[in-house]
Amino acid sequence: MATIDISIAQTIEEKAIKANQAAKSLRLVTELEKNEALYALAEHLEKNIDFILKENRKDIEAAQKKYDAAYIDRLSLNENRVIDFANSLKEVAKLDDPVGETISNWTLENGLKVEKIRVPLGVIGMIYEARPNVTVDATGLALKSGNAIILKGGSSAIHSNKAIVSVMHSALSNTRVPKDAVQFIESTDRNATKALFKMKQHIDVLIPRGGGALIQQVVENATVPVLETGVGNCHLYIDREADTEKALNILINAKTDRPAVCNALETLIVHEKWLEKNATELIEVLNKHQIQVHGDEKAVRFIPGASLADETDWKNEYLSLEIAIKVVGHLDEACDHIETYGTKHSEAIVTENQETAKAFLSMIDAAALYHNASTRFTDGGALGFGAEIGISTQKLHARGPMGLKELTTCKYVMTGNGHIRA
Amino acid sequence: MATIDISIAQTIEEKAIKANQAAKSLRLVTELEKNEALYALAEHLEKNIDFILKENRKDIEAAQKKYDAAYIDRLSLNENRVIDFANSLKEVAKLDDPVGETISNWTLENGLKVEKIRVPLGVIGMIYEARPNVTVDATGLALKSGNAIILKGGSSAIHSNKAIVSVMHSALSNTRVPKDAVQFIESTDRNATKALFKMKQHIDVLIPRGGGALIQQVVENATVPVLETGVGNCHLYIDREADTEKALNILINAKTDRPAVCNALETLIVHEKWLEKNATELIEVLNKHQIQVHGDEKAVRFIPGASLADETDWKNEYLSLEIAIKVVGHLDEACDHIETYGTKHSEAIVTENQETAKAFLSMIDAAALYHNASTRFTDGGALGFGAEIGISTQKLHARGPMGLKELTTCKYVMTGNGHIRA
Numbered sequence: 001m002a003t004i005d006i007s008i009a010q011t012i013e014e015k016a017i018k019a020n021q022a023a024k025s026l027r028l029v030t031e032l033e034k035n036e037a038l039y040a041l042a043e044h045l046e047k048n049i050d051f052i053l054k055e056n057r058k059d060i061e062a063a064q065k066k067y068d069a070a071y072i073d074r075l076s077l078n079e080n081r082v083i084d085f086a087n088s089l090k091e092v093a094k095l096d097d098p099v100g101e102t103i104s105n106w107t108l109e110n111g112l113k114v115e116k117i118r119v120p121l122g123v124i125g126m127i128y129e130a131r132p133n134v135t136v137d138a139t140g141l142a143l144k145s146g147n148a149i150i151l152k153g154g155s156s157a158i159h160s161n162k163a164i165v166s167v168m169h170s171a172l173s174n175t176r177v178p179k180d181a182v183q184f185i186e187s188t189d190r191n192a193t194k195a196l197f198k199m200k201q202h203i204d205v206l207i208p209r210g211g212g213a214l215i216q217q218v219v220e221n222a223t224v225p226v227l228e229t230g231v232g233n234c235h236l237y238i239d240r241e242a243d244t245e246k247a248l249n250i251l252i253n254a255k256t257d258r259p260a261v262c263n264a265l266e267t268l269i270v271h272e273k274w275l276e277k278n279a280t281e282l283i284e285v286l287n288k289h290q291i292q293v294h295g296d297e298k299a300v301r302f303i304p305g306a307s308l309a310d311e312t313d314w315k316n317e318y319l320s321l322e323i324a325i326k327v328v329g330h331l332d333e334a335c336d337h338i339e340t341y342g343t344k345h346s347e348a349i350v351t352e353n354q355e356t357a358k359a360f361l362s363m364i365d366a367a368a369l370y371h372n373a374s375t376r377f378t379d380g381g382a383l384g385f386g387a388e389i390g391i392s393t394q395k396l397h398a399r400g401p402m403g404l405k406e407l408t409t410c411k412y413v414m415t416g417n418g419h420i421r422a
Numbered sequence: 423m424a425t426i427d428i429s430i431a432q433t434i435e436e437k438a439i440k441a442n443q444a445a446k447s448l449r450l451v452t453e454l455e456k457n458e459a460l461y462a463l464a465e466h467l468e469k470n471i472d473f474i475l476k477e478n479r480k481d482i483e484a485a486q487k488k489y490d491a492a493y494i495d496r497l498s499l500n501e502n503r504v505i506d507f508a509n510s511l512k513e514v515a516k517l518d519d520p521v522g523e524t525i526s527n528w529t530l531e532n533g534l535k536v537e538k539i540r541v542p543l544g545v546i547g548m549i550y551e552a553r554p555n556v557t558v559d560a561t562g563l564a565l566k567s568g569n570a571i572i573l574k575g576g577s578s579a580i581h582s583n584k585a586i587v588s589v590m591h592s593a594l595s596n597t598r599v600p601k602d603a604v605q606f607i608e609s610t611d612r613n614a615t616k617a618l619f620k621m622k623q624h625i626d627v628l629i630p631r632g633g634g635a636l637i638q639q640v641v642e643n644a645t646v647p648v649l650e651t652g653v654g655n656c657h658l659y660i661d662r663e664a665d666t667e668k669a670l671n672i673l674i675n676a677k678t679d680r681p682a683v684c685n686a687l688e689t690l691i692v693h694e695k696w697l698e699k700n701a702t703e704l705i706e707v708l709n710k711h712q713i714q715v716h717g718d719e720k721a722v723r724f725i726p727g728a729s730l731a732d733e734t735d736w737k738n739e740y741l742s743l744e745i746a747i748k749v750v751g752h753l754d755e756a757c758d759h760i761e762t763y764g765t766k767h768s769e770a771i772v773t774e775n776q777e778t779a780k781a782f783l784s785m786i787d788a789a790a791l792y793h794n795a796s797t798r799f800t801d802g803g804a805l806g807f808g809a810e811i812g813i814s815t816q817k818l819h820a821r822g823p824m825g826l827k828e829l830t831t832c833k834y835v836m837t838g839n840g841h842i843r844a
Contacts, residue, residue, distance in 0.1 A: 024761070027784060106806065112795055114805055121817050122787065200641075204817050219622075223642050225818045246840035253842035339446070361835050362449060365544065373534055373838030382843060383536055383834070384528065395543050395626050395831040396647045397819040409817040412805070413783050416795030418668035420675035421804060 009195040015183040016202035019148040022181035023122045031097040037177035038093040042086035044171035055163035085136040092140040095386040098405045099146045113415040120146030122204040129154040129210035145407040148181040155188035197222040229390035232262035232345035234375045237334040239351035240271040247350040253374040260319045263378040267324040269334045298327035314341045346375035367400035431617040437605040438624035441570040444603035445544045453519040459599035460515040464508035466593035477585035497552045507558040514562040517808040520827045521568045535837040542568030544626040551576040551632035567829040570603040577610035619644040651812035654684035654767035656797045659756040661773035662693040669772040675796040682741045685800040689746040691756045720749035736763045768797035789822035
C-alpha cells in the first residue's frame with residue numbers, strides 16, 4: 001500500500017508542478033489570447049460530441065448498477081448538454097477580464113506611488129463529484145482569470161472527464177494558453193485527492209464542490225487554503241405584516257422550483273398572527289404542491305397532516321418536497337432560530353414593514369439576504385455575475401456566488417525614485 | 423492528562439461562545455459607540471500604567487533566566503510604550519469605519535435590487551508570541567471593524583497580557599461594546615492553542631503572528647480558516663541599468679534599517695555588468711555598515727571576505743546584518759531565483775529601464791513589488807493603511823498589510839417586491 005500511495009503522490013506532484021509552470025506563463029498571456037483559447041475549447045467540444053457521448057455511455061452503464069435515477073441524470077450527457085458546455089465557454093470569453101485591473105491607487109506624501117492590481121491566484125485545485133459540466137465550467141473560469149487548474153472529478157464520471165479533458169488539451173495546442181494549464185487527475189484512488197490537500201507549495205486554493213461529506217473531508221484535512229462551497233439550510237420568515245400573495249409566491253418558488261439545490265428553501269418561520277389570518281391559503285398551496293410538512297407544536301395544530309418536527313428537521317437540508325415550519329411570536333425568535341440552525345447561505349424575510357425588514361437584514365449574518373424575494377436568486381447567473389465556480393458559504397476571500405473576480409488576488413506595486421524609509 | 427485537555431477545551435469553548443454572542447451584539451453598535459469604546463480603552467490604559475508595568479516586571483524577571491536581550495526587549499514595557507498603546511487606539515478611532523460600506527450595487531433587469539455590503543467577520547482568534555502590544559493593537563482593530571476577539575498570547579507575556587486585558591475589560595464596562603467582545607485565554611498550556619484550531623462553529627478566522635514554527639503549527643492543524651502572516655525572504659535585484667546611488671541607498675535601507683523585521687532585505691541579486699562597474703562602491707558600503715556577505719562563486723570573487731553561500735543562505739531569512747549575494751547575467755535569472763526561493767512577501771528592482779521594470783513587476787508574484795524603492799515600505803503604517811494587524815503572505819482574502827478592511831467580509835442584500843425566479 002505504501003508504495004502505491006507514494007507513486008500516486010508523485011504523479012500528482014508532477015502534475016501540480018506542471019500546473020505551476022503553466023500559471024507562470026499565464027501571467028504574460030493577454031485577454032485576447034485567453035479568449036481565443038476559450039473559443040478553441042468550445043469549438044473542439046462541439047466537434048467531438050460523438051466521442052464525448054461514447055465515453056459518457058461507459059460511465060452511465062457502470063453507474064446504473066450503483067446509483068439512482070437522479071444521480072444518473074447528473075452524470076448523463078447528450079448533444080444539447082455538450083453544446084451548452086461550449087456556449088457557456090463562449091459566454092465566459094465575453095466577460096470582462098478581471099486581471100490587471102487597478103483596484104485602487106494613491107501616492108504617499110513622500111511621492112512613492114502605490115497601486116493595488118488584480119492578479120490571478122495561480123493554481124486552482126478543483127475537487128468535485130459526478131457532474132461532468134464542472135470539468136468544462138471550472139476550466140473556462142480558471143483560464144479566463146489567468147489561472148491553471150487541476151481537475152479531480154468523481155470516479156463515476158472518469159471516462160466522461162477524461163474524454164472532455166483530452167478534447168480540451170488538443171484544443172489548447174494551437175493557442176497561447178499552455179496545455180499544462182489544465183491538469184487532470186485520472187487516478188480514482190482516494191489517496192489521489194488526499195495528495196492534493198497538502199501541496200501548499202504548488203497549489204494556491206482548493207475548491208471542493210459536491211456533497212457535505214466531500215467538503216468536510218477537504219476542509220478538515222487540507223493545509224492548502226480552501227474556498228468552502230456548501231450546504232444551504234435556507235429559511236424564509238413570513239412576518240406578521242407580510243403581503244399574502246408575495247409570501248405564498250416566494251414560499252412556493254423557493255421550495256419547489258428546484259428542491260435539490262443549495263438555495264432552495266428548507267424551513268419556513270411564520271409569525272403566528274399572519275398564520276392565524278392566512279392558514280387556509282397556506283394549507284391550500286402546500287397541498288397543491290404536495291409539500292410534506294414537519295412542524296413545531298403550533299404549526300402541527302394549524303396544518304392537517306403535518307408531523308412533529310425534531311432537531312434533525314431544523315438542522316438538515318431536505319433537498320426534496322418537504323419543509324419544516326416553525327411558528328413565532330416575534331422577529332427575534334425568527335432571528336435566533338436562523339442563527340442557531342442556519343448555514344449562512346441564503347435567508348429571506350417577507351414583510352411590508354420597512355423597519356422590520358431592516359432589523360432582519362442587519363441582524364442576520366449570511367452570504368445572501370432577501371427582502372420580499374425568493375432565495376433561489378443566490379446564483380452567479382441569476383445575480384448577473386456571468387458565471388460561477390460555486391457558492392461560498394465561508395466568510396474569508398469570497399462570500400456567496402464566486403465568479404471570475406473571486407478567482408483572483410492582488411499585488412501592491414510601488415514605484416519610487418530611490419525611495420527609502422526613514 | 424485527558425481530563426485536563428477536556429477541561430481546557432471546555433473553558434475555551436465557553437469563551438468562544440461568549441465572543442460569538444458579543445459579535446452578534448456588535449452588529450448593532452454604531453461607529454460612534456465603537457470609537458467611544460476605543461477612547462475608553464486608551465484612557466484606562468494611561469490611568470493604569472503603574473499596574474501594567476508592575477505586572478510586566480513579573481514577566482521580565484521570569485524571562486531573564488530563559489531568553490536573550492532582544493527577546494526581553496520585545497517583552498518589556500515602560501511608560502512610553504504604554505502611552506504608545508493608548509495613542510495607537512486613538513489613531514484607530516480616527517480611521518474610517520469600513521462596516522456598512524456599499525461595496526457595489528446594481529439592479530437586475532427584473533427589478534431586483536442587489537447590494538453588496540461590508541460586514542464584520544465575526545470572531546477573530548489571535549494567536550501570538552511575546553509582544554504585549556499585539557494585545558492592544560489587535561483588540562483596537564478588531565473592535566473598530568465590529569469583530570469580537572479571542573486573544574491567546576505567549577506564555578512569557580502572561581502577566582502583562584492579563585493586566586492589559588483586565589484594564590480593557592474595566593474600560594469597556596461603561597461602553598456600548600460588550601466586555602465579552604474581548605476574550606483572553608489565560609491557560610499557557612499548548613492544548614489551549616490547539617483547542618482554538620477546530621472551533622469552526624464559533625471562530626471565523628485565526629490570525630497567527632510570530633515565528634515560522636507558530637504559523638506553521640496553526641496552518642497545518644487548524645480547520646478554522648487562517649490568515650497567514652509570515653516569513654519575508656525579500657530580494658533586491660540591481661539591474662544592469664540601475665542608478666548607482668539609488669541602488670546603494672535602497673540596499674542599505676532595506677538591509678540595515680531594521681534587519682529583524684519581515685520586510686528587511688535578505689538576498690541581493692546583482693547584474694554582472696553593474697557589479698563590474700560598481701564593485702568598489704558596493705564593497706565600501708557593505709563594509710561601512712558591517713554587513714557580512716555570503717555570495718555565489720562570482721560574488722565571492724568580487725567581494726573580499728565573502729563566504730560561499732549554500733542552499734540555506736538562499737532559502738532562509740538572516741534577520742541580522744548578513745546578506746546573500748547572487749550575480750546574474752539576465753533578468754530572467756533573477757526572476758527564476760526569486761520564484762524558487764522567495765516567500766512572496768516583498769521584492770524590489772532598481773533600474774532606469776522602464777521595460778525591464780515592467781517585465782519584473784509582471785513576472786514576479788508577491789504581495790509587494792518595488793521599482794526603485796526599498797522593501798521596508800511593506801507595512802500598514804508606511805503605506806497609509808492607518809494600522810495593520812499583520813502582513814498576509816497568502817493569496818486568499820488579503821495580501822500584504824492587513825488593516826481594518828481586511829477584518830471584514832461582505833453580504834449580499836437583495837430587495838424585491840415579491841420577486842421569484844422563473
